[in-house]
Structures are given as structure tokens and as C-alpha cells.
Amino acid sequence: MIYFDIFSAFFIPNIIGYGGGPAIIPLIESQVVGHYGWMTTNQFSEILALSNALPSPIATKMAGYIGYEVAGVLGAVVALFATVAPTLFVMIFALRLLYQYRDSPLVKQMGTWVLPVVTVLMGVLTFKLTKTSLNIFPLHFILLFLASALALDKLKVHPTFVICTGLIYGGLFIR
Numbered sequence: 001m002i003y004f005d006i007f008s009a010f011f012i013p014n015i016i017g018y019g020g021g022p023a024i025i026p027l028i029e030s031q032v033v034g035h036y037g038w039m040t041t042n043q044f045s046e047i048l049a050l051s052n053a054l055p056s057p058i059a060t061k062m063a064g065y066i067g068y069e070v071a072g073v074l075g076a077v078v079a080l081f082a083t084v085a086p087t088l089f090v091m092i093f094a095l096r097l098l099y100q101y102r103d104s105p106l107v108k109q110m111g112t113w114v115l116p117v118v119t120v121l122m123g124v125l126t127f128k129l130t131k132t133s134l135n136i137f138p139l140h141f142i143l144l145f146l147a148s149a150l151a152l153d154k155l156k157v158h159p160t161f162v163i164c165t166g167l168i169y170g171g172l173f174i175r
Helices: 002-016 021-035 041-053 058-100 105-136 138-154 159-173
Strands: none
Touching: 002 021, 002 058, 021 041, 021 058, 021 105, 041 058, 041 105, 041 159, 105 138, 138 159
């Protein structure tokens, strides 16, 4: 039964989440933290931060890690398949239709309808993660937020270096 739950927890967000990894993160968080209770919001935010720092698609990294934590190697395989299966199905069956009608006003409007929803979902997730971080490590959060904002906006430091510096800081000072 656990493998079916893992499959559902990753397949459903990936089948209904339009817009890639960032769009489905709040949906996965709702399943993993809210519905199944496999981890806390704090644990999920740590996995999200680590997944963001590593190369390749964020959803597959998160699925593999969470699936492994919940049910071992087979759990990771099931979670990864559930994450990529919707894209595979869409590519095989629906892409031809979208390509055929790509100049249709209705198809073009579909993207404009989805963007506000994804923006709100990302805003809600950001609020939740910020609230959790402020409750657990308020001083570290404020320091990292201000330093990152300064580095990115004023000093024009590349985001890769800001992320790596944040990882090093977290590894050294946050326990």
C-alpha cells in the first residue's frame, strides 16, 4: 500500500501541475506534509533547498529523495516514475494536438490563465517556508535573506555563488 501512496503523492501533483517543477512544489508539499504526514514543513523545506542547489530538474530530485526516505530504493523508483510518467504521457498523446492547434487563441490563452494560479501557489509556499524558517532560525534567516538580497540586487553576484555560500553557511552555522 505504501508504494501506491508514494505513486499517488507524486503522480497527482505532476498530472495536474502545469508549469514544471516550481509549479508542482506546493502540490507535492501538500501531499507529503499535509496529506500523508511523511515529514514536517521544516524537513520539506530542507529537501527543497538542497534540491534547488543541485543541478537537474527539482521535482525528480525531491521525488527520489522523499521516496527513498519513505520506502527505500523501490520507493525512490516508484516516486521517480510517478514524477516523469505524466510528462511522458502528455508528450506521447497530447503534444501532437497542441502542436496542431498552436495558433488557436484558446490554446494561447491557456498559458495566461495558468500563470496567476502558479504565482499564487508559489507565494503561498514561500510564505509557509518563510514562517517556518523565522520560527526555527530567525536570526539566521534574516541574515541570509538580507545578505542574499544585497548580493543579488546590489552587487550583481551570480545566483549560483549566492546559493553555494548559503549552503556553506548553513552547513557550518545552522544545526
